[in-house]
Amino acid sequence: MTTSSKITLTRAFMALVFVALVCVPVIGSRAMVQDLFMVLTLLVLALNWNMLAGFAGLVSVGQQAFVGVGAYAMFGGVILWGWDPLPAILLGGLAAMLLSLPIAFFTFRLNGAYFAIGTWVSAEIVRLSLAQWKALGGGTGTSLPKGTTKDMLGVAQIKEILGVSSSAASDALTYWLALVLATVTLLAGYLFLRSRMGLGLQAIRDNVEAARSVGVDPLRLKALVFVLTAFGTGLCGALLFIQITRVSPDAAFSVVDWTAFVIFITVIGGIGTLPGPVVGVLVFYILQRALADYGTVYLIVLGLIGIVIMLFARKGLWGMFTEKTGIELLPLRHRALPRSDT
Amino acid sequence: MIWVDTIVQGILLGGLYALFAAGLSLVFGIMRLVNLAHGDLIVLAAFLILTVVNFLGLSPFVAVLIAAPVMFAIGWALQTYVLNRVLGDDILPPLLVTFGLSVVIQNGLLEGFSADSQKLSAGPIEAASLPLGPITVGVMPLLTLISAVVVIFALNRLFYRTKLGRAFRATSDDAVTAGLMGIRPRNVFAIATGIAMVVATIAALYLGIRANFDPSIGPARLIYAFEAVIIGGLGSLWGTLAGGILIGVAQALGAAVNPEWQILAGHIAFVLVLLIRPRGLFPRAND
Amino acid sequence: MTDTVLSIRNLTAFYGDFQALFGVDLTLARGQALAIIGANGAGKSTLMRAITGILPSPAEAIQLNGRPIGALSAPEVLEAGISMVPEGRRLFPSLTVEENILIGAHSRIGNGYWTLEAIYDLFPVLKERRHNPGTALSGGQQQMVAIGRALMSNPDVLLCDEISLGLAPVIIRDIYAAFPRIRESGASVIVVEQDIGQALKVADHVCCMMEGRITLSGAPGDLSRDAIHDAYFGVSA
Numbered sequence: 021m022t023t024s025s026k027i028t029l030t031r032a033f034m035a036l037v038f039v040a041l042v043c044v045p046v047i048g049s050r051a052m053v054q055d056l057f058m059v060l061t062l063l064v065l066a067l068n069w070n071m072l073a074g075f076a077g078l079v080s081v082g083q084q085a086f087v088g089v090g091a092y093a094m095f096g097g098v099i100l101w102g103w104d105p106l107p108a109i110l111l112g113g114l115a116a117m118l119l120s121l122p123i124a125f126f127t128f129r130l131n132g133a134y135f136a137i138g139t140w141v142s143a144e145i146v147r148l149s150l151a152q153w154k155a156l157g158g159g160t161g162t163s164l165p166k167g168t169t170k171d172m173l174g175v176a177q178i179k180e181i182l183g184v185s186s187s188a189a190s191d192a193l194t195y196w197l198a199l200v201l202a203t204v205t206l207l208a209g210y211l212f213l214r215s216r217m218g219l220g221l222q223a224i225r226d227n228v229e230a231a232r233s234v235g236v237d238p239l240r241l242k243a244l245v246f247v248l249t250a251f252g253t254g255l256c257g258a259l260l261f262i263q264i265t266r267v268s269p270d271a272a273f274s275v276v277d278w279t280a281f282v283i284f285i286t287v288i289g290g291i292g293t294l295p296g297p298v299v300g301v302l303v304f305y306i307l308q309r310a311l312a313d314y315g316t317v318y319l320i321v322l323g324l325i326g327i328v329i330m331l332f333a334r335k336g337l338w339g340m341f342t343e344k345t346g347i348e349l350l351p352l353r354h355r356a357l358p359r360s361d362t
Numbered sequence: 363m364i365w366v367d368t369i370v371q372g373i374l375l376g377g378l379y380a381l382f383a384a385g386l387s388l389v390f391g392i393m394r395l396v397n398l399a400h401g402d403l404i405v406l407a408a409f410l411i412l413t414v415v416n417f418l419g420l421s422p423f424v425a426v427l428i429a430a431p432v433m434f435a436i437g438w439a440l441q442t443y444v445l446n447r448v449l450g451d452d453i454l455p456p457l458l459v460t461f462g463l464s465v466v467i468q469n470g471l472l473e474g475f476s477a478d479s480q481k482l483s484a485g486p487i488e489a490a491s492l493p494l495g496p497i498t499v500g501v502m503p504l505l506t507l508i509s510a511v512v513v514i515f516a517l518n519r520l521f522y523r524t525k526l527g528r529a530f531r532a533t534s535d536d537a538v539t540a541g542l543m544g545i546r547p548r549n550v551f552a553i554a555t556g557i558a559m560v561v562a563t564i565a566a567l568y569l570g571i572r573a574n575f576d577p578s579i580g581p582a583r584l585i586y587a588f589e590a591v592i593i594g595g596l597g598s599l600w601g602t603l604a605g606g607i608l609i610g611v612a613q614a615l616g617a618a619v620n621p622e623w624q625i626l627a628g629h630i631a632f633v634l635v636l637l638i639r640p641r642g643l644f645p646r647a648n649d
Numbered sequence: 650m651t652d653t654v655l656s657i658r659n660l661t662a663f664y665g666d667f668q669a670l671f672g673v674d675l676t677l678a679r680g681q682a683l684a685i686i687g688a689n690g691a692g693k694s695t696l697m698r699a700i701t702g703i704l705p706s707p708a709e710a711i712q713l714n715g716r717p718i719g720a721l722s723a724p725e726v727l728e729a730g731i732s733m734v735p736e737g738r739r740l741f742p743s744l745t746v747e748e749n750i751l752i753g754a755h756s757r758i759g760n761g762y763w764t765l766e767a768i769y770d771l772f773p774v775l776k777e778r779r780h781n782p783g784t785a786l787s788g789g790q791q792q793m794v795a796i797g798r799a800l801m802s803n804p805d806v807l808l809c810d811e812i813s814l815g816l817a818p819v820i821i822r823d824i825y826a827a828f829p830r831i832r833e834s835g836a837s838v839i840v841v842e843q844d845i846g847q848a849l850k851v852a853d854h855v856c857c858m859m860e861g862r863i864t865l866s867g868a869p870g871d872l873s874r875d876a877i878h879d880a881y882f883g884v885s886a
Contacts, residue, residue, distance in 0.1 A: 541723035
């Protein structure tokens with residue numbers, strides 16, 4: 021099979037998966053919609069973190085800052101200013117992006133591993149500060165006003181078309197939004213990495229000095245990635261908490277839920293590979309279902325798998341797969357055109 | 363007068379943070395390894411002391427003597443079988459491996475000891491206090507600070523006055539050339555992590571006596587330790603002590619203004635120091 | 650028959666796919682001083698890295714006193730009896746002059762000819778500066794520290810990689826003045842040099858390397874200038 025027909029086949033397959041996922045609220049159960057919503061949002065967080073750590077070399081353990089701020093900004097929009105939750109999601113993304121500027125200003129001064137600590141401290145500062153925001157419940161948090169999600173833009177129409185309850189319709193809406201967000205993030209990541217800037221970013225990963233010598237400014241490029249992934253993470257945080265409907269500093273800034281899981285998903289799937297987070301989130305979901313009854317054992321298993329992968333297969337499951345089969349689903353390198361011998 | 367009291371309490375608190383941070387600082391100074399599981403290893407040591415206390419009916423101060431060698435062995439094995447494999451130019455693997463380890467230890471302890479709060483009981487000394495001029499200081503906080511100073515003094519002696527310390531510094535400077543001198547960097551690293559775990563055991567003793575602990579508190583403690591190491595200057599042990607005290611004083615002052623601001627004030631002090639001095643207070647010349 | 654200390658047979662070395670050594674053969678007799686000369690990139694440093702165990706080799710390819718040492722790690726090679734003055738000296742910046750010298754004896758068991766006092770006797774200037782950081786010294790003095798450090802393990806074979814690189818001629822002469830005593834102590838010596846003149850003065854055998862092979866070998870007196878020139882730069886057209 022030629023490369024171009026392989027790519028066509030891959031694209032057709034991915035389109036098929038997308039269509040199937042779009043249909044889930046129509047044909048699947050509500051529990052399934054809710055489950056897949058969590059999977060998709062985790063995928064969005066993982067795609068963003070992978071871009072940061074896997075491609076830009078920025079190992080952040082403070083991504084919960086952006087999830088939390090996204091959630092709080094959305095709540096602020098809805099509760100304080102009476103916005104509809106949908107535009108408030110955008111507010112969440114913008115707030116996270118805005119917050120990423122001072123955080124970048126501070127953490128980019130720290131070298132290597134200490135960048136990680138800097139992001140963590142930053143997230144703690146944001147968490148503790150928002151816990152002082154009494155209008156949104158202070159340290160204990162607050163809930164969306166009753167009925168907010170049922171009155172969301174579009175819920176009434178979905179309810180009518182699908183013939184389901186308002187709650188199911190609002191689940192379907194948030195699910196589709198998550199699907200769109202995940203798809204857009206995946207596509208944007210793919211296009212970015214194949215763009216001039218993205219290739220520059222990968223060049224930096226391979227060799228900073230060489231990249232600099234051909235005119236790539238590592239700092240600006242990394243800052244750009246940091247700000248853009250903050251935007252994506254903030255959008256996802258806002259969306260997540262529309263579904264959760266209750267926000268508190270501890271839940272919105274949970275390092276386990278929004279950073280630890282995300283790191284494991286990416287590492288297991290294959291850090292620094294584009295399909296890695298997709299593979300990782302599937303494994304994560306299967307493990308979660310299989311080990312749901314064992315509570316903490318699940319986290320221990322997750323941690324151990326992460327360690328073993330870092331020790332023996334740094335490119336994760338996806339890396340192992342491409343190594344064994346030579347198949348690259350989403351090739352990031354531009355292939356040199358085959359030279360025709362004349 | 364109340365300010366003097368606040369600052370003194372802050373300094374004493376800083377002693378605890380410095381104790382949490384000393385092992386971290388040692389390991390970072392020698393092998394540039396950032397161990398995200400350090401806080402959980404301290405909590406593990408606290409549970410180990412607790413187990414010894416419960417089974418043998420010893421005072422925690424004696425139980426430490428049994429727990430410390432066990433923790434040394436754990437540190438040695440951890441370095442030899444796991445961490446040595448991921449050291450290198452790429453910072454990602456060690457960060458992610460220690461992050462995974464943190465989650466494993468935390469949940470392993472949860473599985474073994476439940477989420478209940480525990481405490482090490484040291485008897486009447488816990489409530490004892492000393493009048494120090496116009497203010498009173500608790501004996502335990504004072505003992506913590508003294509221990510921190512002693513530990514850091516001892517580590518410094520080890521580092522600058524012994525053959526092992528010479529090997530530590532040489533390996534830290536240039537591991538390949540150290541190998542040409544007959545030094546086995548991997549062994550040196552394993553011993554260093556073992557020593558860091560002994561220090562972690564001492565930290566665990568004070569952690570357990572001074573406050574309740576449960577399996578999940580590791581990361582919360584670790585963050586102060588990291589702040590102390592970073593603002594102290596990477597690889598400087600006395601800097602780590604200074605960093606710990608600075609965080610402690612900032613927290614005490616914050617708490618004096620509003621109890622809810624205690625932790626926040628510490629974090630903000632950390633950020634401010636780094637904005638002014640990105641390499642910390644006492645950076646090593648050749649880093 | 651002469652007593653062989655170090656023997657290298659058909660040694661090859663690779664950096665990934667790049668082959669740096671092509672079947673090098675070399676014999677070092679006990680008490681001998683061997684000079685290896687060659688241009689930059691000839692494979693001299695690779696040969697040093699292979700002998701000292703930084704670069705792994707087949708076990709049998711390198712033998713010390715009849716014992717295969719090719720597969721040993723750097724610390725094991727040192728313990729077997731080979732020590733090295735590395736190119737660029739590579740003193741430890743965190744250590745004082747004295748500590749830099751002492752660390753050479755890190756894994757030494759028992760006594761030998763070389764002690765701290767013997768090193769200070771060989772290079773008296775180091776004693777005055779023993780509490781300074783190693784890297785605060787002049788280039789020549791740093792080279793003395795590096796040599797002293799390598800001697801502290803009382804090696805059978807001392808390898809010196811480019812010790813005259815970047816030093817003034819008068820200082821190079823001072824450093825080479827120590828070599829007769831080093832040889833008296835029982836150590837056999839290999840000096841790697843780009844500076845042919847120096848190498849020919851101290852050595853009683855010379856090997857010339859080019860492109861990963863030994864192209865010429867013999868006693869300095871037996872080799873004509875032209876032969877050395879050809880072996881060094883490639884045969885002139």
